Amino acid sequence: MGKRHHDSTEQRPKKKSKSEKPAKAPKDNENGDEKTTKKTSYSEAPALSKLPQSEIETYMTEKIIKITDPLAGAPKFRPLLSFDYLPECDTALYSQLKAFPAPTPIQSTTWPLLFAGRDVIGIAETGSGKTLGFGLPCLKKLIDSKSSKKPYHPRAVIISPTRELAMQIYDQLVKYAGSEKTTVTCIYGGVGKDEQRHALQKAAIVVATPGRLKDLQNDGSVNLGKVNYLVLDEADRMLDKGFEQDIKDIIQPMPVSRRQTVMFTATWPRSIQNLAATFMNSPVTVTIGGDPSADPRANTRIKQVVEVVDPRDKEGRLIQLLSQSQKGQSPEKVLVFCLYKKEAMRVENLIRNKGFKVAGIHGDLNQSDRFRNLDAFKKGTATVLVATDVAARGLDIPAVMLVINVTFPLTVEDYVHRIGRTGRAGAEGHAITMFTETDKGLSGGLINVLKAAKQDVPEDLLKFGTTVKKKQHDSYGAFYKDIGTDKAATKITFDD
Numbered sequence: 001m002g003k004r005h006h007d008s009t010e011q012r013p014k015k016k017s018k019s020e021k022p023a024k025a026p027k028d029n030e031n032g033d034e035k036t037t038k039k040t041s042y043s044e045a046p047a048l049s050k051l052p053q054s055e056i057e058t059y060m061t062e063k064i065i066k067i068t069d070p071l072a073g074a075p076k077f078r079p080l081l082s083f084d085y086l087p088e089c090d091t092a093l094y095s096q097l098k099a100f101p102a103p104t105p106i107q108s109t110t111w112p113l114l115f116a117g118r119d120v121i122g123i124a125e126t127g128s129g130k131t132l133g134f135g136l137p138c139l140k141k142l143i144d145s146k147s148s149k150k151p152y153h154p155r156a157v158i159i160s161p162t163r164e165l166a167m168q169i170y171d172q173l174v175k176y177a178g179s180e181k182t183t184v185t186c187i188y189g190g191v192g193k194d195e196q197r198h199a200l201q202k203a204a205i206v207v208a209t210p211g212r213l214k215d216l217q218n219d220g221s222v223n224l225g226k227v228n229y230l231v232l233d234e235a236d237r238m239l240d241k242g243f244e245q246d247i248k249d250i251i252q253p254m255p256v257s258r259r260q261t262v263m264f265t266a267t268w269p270r271s272i273q274n275l276a277a278t279f280m281n282s283p284v285t286v287t288i289g290g291d292p293s294a295d296p297r298a299n300t301r302i303k304q305v306v307e308v309v310d311p312r313d314k315e316g317r318l319i320q321l322l323s324q325s326q327k328g329q330s331p332e333k334v335l336v337f338c339l340y341k342k343e344a345m346r347v348e349n350l351i352r353n354k355g356f357k358v359a360g361i362h363g364d365l366n367q368s369d370r371f372r373n374l375d376a377f378k379k380g381t382a383t384v385l386v387a388t389d390v391a392a393r394g395l396d397i398p399a400v401m402l403v404i405n406v407t408f409p410l411t412v413e414d415y416v417h418r419i420g421r422t423g424r425a426g427a428e429g430h431a432i433t434m435f436t437e438t439d440k441g442l443s444g445g446l447i448n449v450l451k452a453a454k455q456d457v458p459e460d461l462l463k464f465g466t467t468v469k470k471k472q473h474d475s476y477g478a479f480y481k482d483i484g485t486d487k488a489a490t491k492i493t494f495d496d
């Protein structure tokens, strides 16, 4: 890290003229027409244009920002180093931003591109504010193009892999949406459909998990033909085998030429990059913190410890770790990851029997229990949460001090997301991972993640080998398996 990542496409021209003009949307790939349906423009704030170029370059270098734009002649925009440089908007959209000192690098760099109507792939570490990265331009686009026609057909769709993450994104949008909040809705499986059907009648922005959205689309409850802003959050997960077809079906009525497509994630494996390109129109790729396709990048503020253990010693070691973190008047919040649902239930019971305040979240619980248990952990009534990978991505739970991986996930990308539940928004974090001989196929990938984040690599781990297998698992990003650890896995289940 620390290396400067600049390529020729990100050099801002010395003249200010380009950025002062409203940006035209790029030509449509398919027929050469202007994408008039996007009707988006962006003018750089004069005060931002006046900043010396050296200040911009220092920022780009320090934050390790790389911008790759396949359209050579497209306007280049300066990052919004301060909220003061945001373009004017017709409401109190920006008022809540006062809580933060400045835009995070992924926000400062992708916002101008998104305001200008470009398709964007945004890759930045866990906990770096990606939700507002795609959320603020989404709200601005809605506010700017406000039509008086009712009822609405949705103008924006944000797709998330899990119900809890969909709710979290929805909550964030509502917080910023002000008077528009009634037009934001959240659609996910595991609960009744009628209320969702009703909400869809006036929804302008739909945050959804794919299965339920597809269901409601198929039965005619929602028409997505007017959607012009599509977000795949956790994009690499959304493009993996479990979701790819659902996504294709959902976006079928919104052609790539008429929609702005946005993909955000912390991990961007090479294996899905070609597929992603087929969903997008000349996307600009913004990466913060180094090349993510080489090896997944963990947040560098997380102290990662890997302990190579005998599988029989795992539970004893877990209880030892919890005993240390849960003592005293204010026990730390600890997130414990298991791979299997049955394993999670067993571990939760074990922890409860030892007298710790524990809750669980996995796919065998009904949705209200899932929400209730997550809430208990957020509020601190439970200070230990035992989870499967359903909680690995995106969840922004305040003050998680420690992540313990009892069983290693199926991929190193999932490892990066799991440990990313700590150390968020600039905080420090700590992750302890139990690694056994069974996981040795992933040792090479894990070693690279540790090295890239300048973490210690234990000798015992090196013994398992440093080779990185190209294809790590058939179901990249799987959430959980619904059988016990004693049998070979047979079924992977996804959220709907």
Ligand SMILES: Nc1ncnc2c1ncn2[C@@H]1O[C@H](COP(=O)(O)OP(=O)(O)OP(=O)(O)O)[C@@H](O)[C@H]1O
Residues within 6 Å of the ligand: 100, 101, 102, 103, 104, 107, 124, 125, 126, 127, 128, 129, 130, 131, 132, 265, 266, 393, 394, 395, 396, 420, 424, 425
């Ligand atoms: N500009 C900002 N400055 C400081 N904190 C911010 C800023 N923008 C967002 N945050 C806060 O940072 C936290 C993490 O943001 P968010 O959940 O969007 O991260 P993320 O990058 O999507 O993470 P993940 O990869 O795990 O999904 C949130 O609590 C959010 O409120």
